[in-house]
Amino acid sequence: MFKLILNLLLNRASAKEWQLQIGAHLLKKGCGFHIGQIIKEKKLYGKRYRVKVITGLFYDFNTNKINHTAENKVLDAD
Incomplete structure (x- = not known):
């Protein structure tokens, strides 16, 4: 920096x-998060997990807060 x-x-x-x-x-x-961080996970079956991943961070000047967007994905754990 x-x-x-x-x-x-x-x-x-x-x-x-x-x-x-x-x-x-x-x-x-x-910010408490970073892009790609898993914030929620749920085991489906076997070694598969449904996870919620941070895909974007932005600052909202009206509310003076940092917000994020998330996406649900299914991962196979090896």
Whole structure:
């Protein structure tokens, strides 16, 4: 993160650009989830599981909260 901000400052990026990078980094650190994380699982039969996986994260400025989108998938555990 430090290298990215330093690179933006040395290449005379606008203040909005490097502030946006800092804000995005802090949102990623403050969020309890990450993309691809399994948040719910249910064993179907054998070694098959139905899981709910995080597919997207976004910040809602109206409610001042971080929201996520999830997708149901069936996985075969080996």
